[in-house]
Amino acid sequence: MTFAELGLDPKVLQAVTEAGYENPTPIQEQAIPHALQGRDVLGIAQTGTGKTASFTLPMISILAQGRARARMPRSLILAPTRELAAQVAENFEIYGKHLNLSMALLIGGVSFNEQDRLIDRGVDVLIATPGRLIDHFERGKLMLTGIEIMVVDEADRMLDMGFVDDLERIFRLTPFTRQTLFFSATMPPEITRLTEEFLSNPIRIEVERPSSTAETIEQRLCKVPATRRDQAERLKRLALRALINAEGDKLTNGIIFCNRKRDVATLYKSLTRHGYNVGALHGDLEQRVRMQVLDGFKNNQITLLVASDVAARGLDIPTVSHVFNFDIPIHAEDYVHRIGRTGRAGREGTAITLCVPADDKHLHKVEELIGKSIPVVETPADAMPKDDEGDQERSSRRPRRDSERPEEAKGEQREARRREDDLSREERRRSRRRGGNRRNRDDENDEPVIGMGDHVPAFILREVVFPSRKASDDQETAEDTEALDAA
Numbered sequence: 001m002t003f004a005e006l007g008l009d010p011k012v013l014q015a016v017t018e019a020g021y022e023n024p025t026p027i028q029e030q031a032i033p034h035a036l037q038g039r040d041v042l043g044i045a046q047t048g049t050g051k052t053a054s055f056t057l058p059m060i061s062i063l064a065q066g067r068a069r070a071r072m073p074r075s076l077i078l079a080p081t082r083e084l085a086a087q088v089a090e091n092f093e094i095y096g097k098h099l100n101l102s103m104a105l106l107i108g109g110v111s112f113n114e115q116d117r118l119i120d121r122g123v124d125v126l127i128a129t130p131g132r133l134i135d136h137f138e139r140g141k142l143m144l145t146g147i148e149i150m151v152v153d154e155a156d157r158m159l160d161m162g163f164v165d166d167l168e169r170i171f172r173l174t175p176f177t178r179q180t181l182f183f184s185a186t187m188p189p190e191i192t193r194l195t196e197e198f199l200s201n202p203i204r205i206e207v208e209r210p211s212s213t214a215e216t217i218e219q220r221l222c223k224v225p226a227t228r229r230d231q232a233e234r235l236k237r238l239a240l241r242a243l244i245n246a247e248g249d250k251l252t253n254g255i256i257f258c259n260r261k262r263d264v265a266t267l268y269k270s271l272t273r274h275g276y277n278v279g280a281l282h283g284d285l286e287q288r289v290r291m292q293v294l295d296g297f298k299n300n301q302i303t304l305l306v307a308s309d310v311a312a313r314g315l316d317i318p319t320v321s322h323v324f325n326f327d328i329p330i331h332a333e334d335y336v337h338r339i340g341r342t343g344r345a346g347r348e349g350t351a352i353t354l355c356v357p358a359d360d361k362h363l364h365k366v367e368e369l370i371g372k373s374i375p376v377v378e379t380p381a382d383a384m385p386k387d388d389e390g391d392q393e394r395s396s397r398r399p400r401r402d403s404e405r406p407e408e409a410k411g412e413q414r415e416a417r418r419r420e421d422d423l424s425r426e427e428r429r430r431s432r433r434r435g436g437n438r439r440n441r442d443d444e445n446d447e448p449v450i451g452m453g454d455h456v457p458a459f460i461l462r463e464v465v466f467p468s469r470k471a472s473d474d475q476e477t478a479e480d481t482e483a484l485d486a487a
Contacts, residue, residue, distance in 0.1 A: 006032045009061035011098035016057070019094055025050035026207040032058050035181055040202035042195055043183040046214060046340060049207065052091050055151045055181045060096045062149060063124050068102060071119055072146035073126035078170065080157040081310055082107040082129060082287060083294065088153065089127050101125060106132045109287025116141050130158070130166035137173065147174040155184040155191050156333065164190060171198045185340075186333050213336055213370050217343035218350045221363070221374040226356045233263075236354050237270050239379055240326060243352055244276070244304070247322065250350070253297065254322035256306045257338050259330060267326060268306045277303040283310045312337040320344070325353035328362040332369040352377075 003016050003024055024032065027045040034041050035058035045051055059075055068074050079085040089105045096103075104118040106128035112135075119126075119142055126133075136142040150171075152158070158167055171194075180199050184191055195202065213219070224239050226232035244251060258264045261282040268280040279293045279302040296302040298317055305311065306326075312334055320342045329335050335353075342349025353374065355363055367373050 001029055003057075006057075007036050007061075008032070008057055009064050009099070011064070012057055012061050012095055015095045015098055021053075024053075027051055027205065028054045028057070030205045030207065031055070031181075031203075034203045034205075035059075035179075036061060038062075038179050040180045040199045041182065042199060042202040042204045043181070044185070044187055044204070044206040045183070046185055046336065049214075051153070051183045052088055053095070055153070055183065056088065056091050056095055059125070059149055059151065059181075060092070060099060060101065063101055064099050066124075068122035068124045069146060070122045071141065072143050073104070073119070073123045074146060075125050075149040075151070076133075076144065076147050076170075076174070077125065077127045077151040077153065078130055078133070078158075078167070079127065079153050080129065080161050080163060082109065082290070083310060084154060084157075085127050085129055086291070092125055092127070096125075103127065106136060107287070108132050109290075112136075112139075130163045130170060133170065134166055144170070144173045145175060147178050149179045149181070150174055151181045151183070153183050155182060155194070156186045156188060157337075159188060159190050160331065160333075164194070167194065168198075185336060213339060214343045214349075216346060216348050217339055218348070219339065219374050220350070220352045221376045222352060222354050222379055223376060224354055224356050224379060226358075229358065232356045232358065233266075236326060236356065237267065239354060240267075240324060241271070241274060241276075242379075243324070243354075247350070250321065251303075252319060252321045253300065253303050253317075254305070254324060255311060255320060255338075255341050256304060256324040256326050257312065257329070258306065258308060259327040261308055263327065264306050264308055271304060271306065279305050281305060281307040281311050283308060309334055309338070312341070317341070317344075319347075321349060323349065323351045325351070328353060328355055328359045328366065330362060332362070332365040335366045336370065 001024060002022055003013055006024065006029070008016070027043055027049050031041050031043050031054040035055065041055075043051060043054060055077070059077075063074055066074065077085075077088055079088055085105060085107050089103060092103050101124040102118075102122065103125045104115060104123040104127070106115050106126065108129065108131065115132075115136065119136070128136075133142070137144065152167065155167075158164060180202070182195055182199060182202065222239060222243060224232070224235050226235045240256070244254075256267065258267060261284055264280055264282045268278055271278045279296055281290060281293050285293075293302065293305070297305045309329070323339050323342045325335070325338060329338065339349075339351035342351060353363075363374075
């Protein structure tokens with residue numbers, strides 16, 4: 001089947017052809033005809049199968065007729081992350097370039113004023129993250145009563161990020177007569193409940209079983225034998241560099257996923273120090289910096305991108321050759337999305353996961369989810385010798401503990417310490433005899449201090465002058481005389 005047989009608007013079809021696409025993917029082939037008929041669609045497909053085009057192409061064709069009103073968008077696309085929302089906006093610009101449709105992107109990290117100006121002029125397509133959309137609504141800048149088509153993309157990621165309550169609120173703010181297109185890679189129970197409550201007799205399209213991985217991706221598992229937890233991160237960095245070097249020319253570019261933001265920063269600095277062309281991407285970066293890094297990676301200015309799970313979805317870069325899981329994801333579903341950044345649109349890709357013994361429980365959950373074991377490959381030979389050398393080098397620099405010294409040396413060491421203690425105690429006694437006070441004592445069990453020595457307070461040393469007895473008697477006699485005269 002070709003796109004020409006799906007019933008798309010001729011101008012949309014022209015844009016698709018100019019983009020170089022001829023045949024739809026299975027999810028596009030099944031979802032687009034039902035969406036064009038106005039039916040609610042529940043699409044379940046693994047990442048990288050073309051879900052974005054499954055809703056942007058029919059949406060643009062439907063919106064080709066009509067006109068938007070101020071502050072009342074005609075359609076709404078919800079995405080969990082800024083990167084995914086920006087990716088959808090790029091697809092809209094590509095497929096809708098021959099139609100006079102307006103679009104606004106509402107994401108965090110961008111000025112409210114610019115977004116308000118776009119909404120005030122009226123937009124046909126509103127692409128937003130849930131949080132920023134609700135911010136605009138609560139400020140009175142946006143009305144959702146004119147929504148004709150509503151799309152929820154990566155719904156399971158919405159659940160992971162805690163957007164379920166916001167999602168339910170947005171559903172209730174839109175007209176019940178809307179058409180809803182709901183797409184997800186997995187279907188946890190909470191997402192199933194949402195679809196049953198807010199979708200009206202949807203067409204369920206499931207091109208692959210939930211949480212499956214593409215057959216075009218070669219998966220490998222590299223076990224790093226880190227027996228000590230404090231060595232695990234260093235050994236994994238060493239193994240990662242060896243794996244990158246072993247891939248050679250086959251690695252054109254790659255994404256390296258870490259679980260924590262601080263690990264992204266640490267690994268980025270390490271790879272940069274070893275001469276790799278690398279960039280970093282995580283949620284704490286400013287939106288401007290995040291977009292610059294993504295553009296550099298897409299334009300092949302950056303070879304390796306170290307990222308958190310913020311990049312696990314929404315990155316549609318067809319030429320990504322490798323994905324490295326520096327950390328096994330805590331949530332098994334994230335593994336499916338991570339490796340889905342490679343092997344897209346039928347291309348071949350490679351996904352390599354590093355695993356230390358402490359990660360075995362997370363590895364078991366991943367393999368249980370995908371329904372197969374990940375083939376284990378040997379740790380690169382040039383990783384471990386360097387590690388041994390590093391251990392020997394650190395051992396030579398580290399002072400030897402008493403437990404590592406010969407018995408004779410231990411005895412000499414103890415005797416020297418006793419002599420030092422005796423000298424210190426005697427010196428303290430001498431200091432106190434010379435006039436040390438109680439506050440200078442270092443040992444509460446030593447002999448008590450007697451007297452004040454040379455440190456007598458100044459007020460005690462002051463001379464006190466007492467008036468003579470005769471002078472006192474004369475004064476009293478004068479006072480009595482004055483009293484009698486007054487009487």
